[in-house]
Amino acid sequence: MTAHTRWWPGRGALALLSRNFLVWRKLLIPSLLGNFGDPLLYLLALGYGLGHFVGKMENLPYMTFIASGITASSVMNTATFEGLYSAYTRLSIQQTYAAILATPMEIADILGGELLWCAVKGLISAMAIIIVSSGFGAISWRWLFLAIPVIFLVGLSFSAIALCFTAIARSYDFFMYYFTLGVTPMFLFCGVFYPIHTLPLPVREIALALPLTHAVLLLRPLLTGRLPQDAWIHLLVLGGFALAGYTLSLRLFRRRLLV
């Protein structure tokens, strides 16, 4: 006799999504300030400061080059932060999941809801950057309608990975491992600030195995008015991370919550 055997989220996922949305709405101003403020600082500091010396990169003005890169890395950061710290707070400190598990909702619904919410937050942060960058003429809106679903998928991938770490975390400190060994290297080596073909071969190969590289390779063309090459490979990698992360996190959450 077992419970919580469902692998796919059902309607309950939307209940958790709306719960998280209601909380976010209460903290709308500081949250949006972070979404708009951070990219503005990056664009000004790097786009103008560094861009002055760099000039063009891959035939794009440096500001345009990093605006698309920062969009991708910001989705990573936002979805990761939400999937780690916020989800851990709900799992552990606030016991939100324990309260939810007294209802007919299943663990798959909780994870589905968190994934959707993390992806929505990633999309919000991406849109903030796109809006700010458009003010500098650094973003093309031509393929934006294709970029949005891609951004959502990127958010799903990173939140699915983050939820795996959350499921085994015993304190917030644990997340520093993932940040220092995962998120920061991706931020620096996955093509956000320069194209990865400048990297020595072994490093480039490692970078190609990381999800942020594929997010950048999809989003940079889409946000600068071109269609990406080999899009299906990148979509497959991101989808694979999302699916594998979801499956693993579901197993880990079951192990943690069903005792």
Add this chain to the structure above:
Amino acid sequence: MNLARLELRALRKCYAGHPVLAGLSLQIAPGECYALLGPNGAGKSTTIRAIQGLTPLDGGEILLDGRPVGEWPGGGRGVMGIVPQSDNLDPDFTVSENLRVYGRYYGLSPKVVQQRMAELLTFVALQEAAHRPIQALSGGMKRRLTIARALIHQPRLLLLDEPSTGLDPQARHLVWQRLRDLRRQGVTLLLTTHYLDEAERLADRVGIIDHGRLLAEDTPADLIRTHIPGEVLEVRRQDGMPPDSEGWHRGRVAASERAGDTLLLYGPDLSAVRAYFSGNSSLRLLSRQATLEDVFLRLTGRELREEENP
């Protein structure tokens, strides 16, 4: 209302080789209030978790209305309400938002939730607090809100894990009153407690468990009658030394027990014993009726238990 019947059959659960539930069987009749009484670590909370499907069992079966909970949609939790031991209200929301959001987890429409919310806030006397944040509530108000939350979907079975732990006397009485109201409305109640008076006041039947096993089960009055022969005399020495260390009482009472500095004597008529001890001015005597506490302590022993992990 269709009353809920709950049956636990030979539940077994081990943690790291240590049995927490060792073949626990219970039957809770429709509309009954059943109190599961046991010391810390007896298996009370594990039982409540198992009924919710949160504890994979090593053996046994849980039936709701005669049907295994695993076969019910949502594990039967759609007809159960659960009041957990520690309040897990959503601190990001106000009182009414807590109920509204929780209703969504059950898939209730906002209209139904709105209507239930008004009724429930009145029921638990929190109408005035509807828009207060959770942090502004007292312990008693939080517990009442947790009870209201567990009732948002009109469950037929309510599980309460130590519902009055940590509450002041006024708050406890209000909670008890509401639980009796629910029982009158036909909600089947299963509560765990280690407060004997709580079990005595609320429950139609009490099951005493220890080491994951049922030790005794009956109405509170019959439990006392069966296990405690007559009245109780507590004998305590002023200086804290064991009273009547020479054992004069042996053979003169039906049963006796030592608990630290106190000697407890049980018997149908203790007047002669009382007269003998009252001659000794270094002793303090207390004659009283037998309570469930005596039954509980006789059955589960008097050694102190470590707090169980929440």
